[in-house]
Amino acid sequence: MSKTDKINRLKEIIKPYVEESSKLDHIDESTKFIDDLAVNSAHLVDIILDVEDAYNIRIENEEMENMLDVGSAIQIIESKTDS
Amino acid sequence: MIVGNDVIDLTHQKYIFRQFSCHRLNKKIFNLQELALVNKEAVTTSLRRWTIKESVYKAYQRLYQLKPRFNPVSIHTDIIDEELSFGLIQGHKFKLQTHQNHKMIYTSIFDQLSSVSITYSSKKDLSKKLSDYFLIGPIAICKDRNNIPSIIIVNGYKPISLTHHGRFQIAQFNPL
Numbered sequence: 001m002s003k004t005d006k007i008n009r010l011k012e013i014i015k016p017y018v019e020e021s022s023k024l025d026h027i028d029e030s031t032k033f034i035d036d037l038a039v040n041s042a043h044l045v046d047i048i049l050d051v052e053d054a055y056n057i058r059i060e061n062e063e064m065e066n067m068l069d070v071g072s073a074i075q076i077i078e079s080k081t082d083s
Numbered sequence: 084m085i086v087g088n089d090v091i092d093l094t095h096q097k098y099i100f101r102q103f104s105c106h107r108l109n110k111k112i113f114n115l116q117e118l119a120l121v122n123k124e125a126v127t128t129s130l131r132r133w134t135i136k137e138s139v140y141k142a143y144q145r146l147y148q149l150k151p152r153f154n155p156v157s158i159h160t161d162i163i164d165e166e167l168s169f170g171l172i173q174g175h176k177f178k179l180q181t182h183q184n185h186k187m188i189y190t191s192i193f194d195q196l197s198s199v200s201i202t203y204s205s206k207k208d209l210s211k212k213l214s215d216y217f218l219i220g221p222i223a224i225c226k227d228r229n230n231i232p233s234i235i236i237v238n239g240y241k242p243i244s245l246t247h248h249g250r251f252q253i254a255q256f257n258p259l
Contacts, residue, residue, distance in 0.1 A: 034151070035230050040248065041137065042099045044153055045111050052107075061111060065154040 003029075006074050013050045017043040029071030044068075055081055084257045085177070086198060086242045087142030088191035089134040092249025099130065099248070112136070112155045127188065131168075131181055132160040134190035139170030139177050141244050142192045145231050146175075167193075191244070191255045198257045209254055216258040 001009075011024055018024055018037050033039040033047065048059055048067060057080040059067070066072050091099055112133065113121050121129045136158040143158075144151070161169040168190070170177045178193040191200055199216075203209035206224075213222040213234060223235045224243060233240035234256060243256040 032151075040099075041153070042133065045108055045155075048111065049105075049108060061154060061156050064111060065152045068151055068153055 003074075006077070007070060009054070010051075010070060010073060010077075013054055014039070014047055017047060027070055029074065030069060032069045034068065051077065057081060084194060084196055084198065084242055085142045085146060085192050086194070086244040086255045086257070087138040087140070087145070087177070088189070088200060088244045088246045088253060088255040089137035089141075090190075090246045090248050090251045090253050091130050091134055091188045092251050093127070093130075093185065093187055095249035099133075114156050114159055117160060127183070128162065131162065131183065131188050131190065134181065134188050135160045135162075135168050135170045135179055137246075138179055138190050138192055138244075139172055141231075142177055143172050143175060144229065145242060145244075148227075148229065148231070150229055187251055189251070189253060194257065196257055196259065198255055200253050200255045203252050203254060209252075213254075213256070216256075 007027060007029070011027060014033070014037065015021070015024060017039050020038065023037050031037065033044060034041060039047070048064055051073065052059055055077055057077070059076060063076050067076055109118060109121055117132065121132070136155045139158050143149070157172060159171040161171065163169070165183070166180050168179045168181060170179055179190050180193045181188065181190040183189070189200070201212055203212055209224070210222050214220060217236060219237065224232050225235055226232050232243050232245055234243045241256060243254055245254050
């Protein structure tokens with residue numbers, strides 16, 4: 001799966017938690033969930049649960065600590081799925 | 084001066100966490116000691132714990148100018164009574180106060196130097212209200228590289244903490 005495909009899949013997971021959907025138009029690896037997409041920090045937990053479900057993985061609390069942007073989320077997913 | 088605040092609009096409760104009360108979600112927010120309490124207490128009490136954790140995170144991040152991180156489990160909450168609570172992180176103990184009614188839960192760091200919390204409806208409204216407190220012209224708010232907000236005043240910066248959920252937007256700062 002290409003980087004773009006991975007970002008697009010993540011975008012679908014994030015979408016329900018972004019109030020202003022236009023913010024999703026130009027997301028890339030540097031996009032920050034809270035600062036750039038205005039995701040409520042409570043919804044960050046929901047996103048992490050949804051990522052776990054979508055990829056059938058478990059994300060530990062220590063890993064969750066840095067999962068604040070698209071790039072680090074993809075990095076964690078890749079490390080758990082070998083893709 | 085330490086500031087840190089968080090609000091939950093209870094009429095938007097279902098939008099706070101999509102799966103609140105789900106054990107998997109709780110394990111990502113609460114430590115073992117808290118989990119034992121969360122299983123027995125009212126949902127609003129658990130939501131109050133979340134506001135304590137968020138307020139403490141904001142205060143602690145500012146205190147040490149830390150990069151953003153997300154680890155709510157690392158903050159332990161200790162609720163004393165309907166208003167008072169403590170939040171503990173890395174050996175630091177913060178005292179907090181909560182105002183709660185059927186519409187909202189609002190928690191902020193308790194500050195003996197009389198910090199104030201004000202509601203606002205927009206950035207413009209906040210700027211105007213701050214101007215009234217500081218008796219100077221339009222006031223701007225900036226955010227540093229870690230996204231920590233401050234009020235820009237004539238001779239420097241003053242800490243401010245901002246929280247927004249549903250219908251409520253509240254700022255905490257010290258007008259002195």
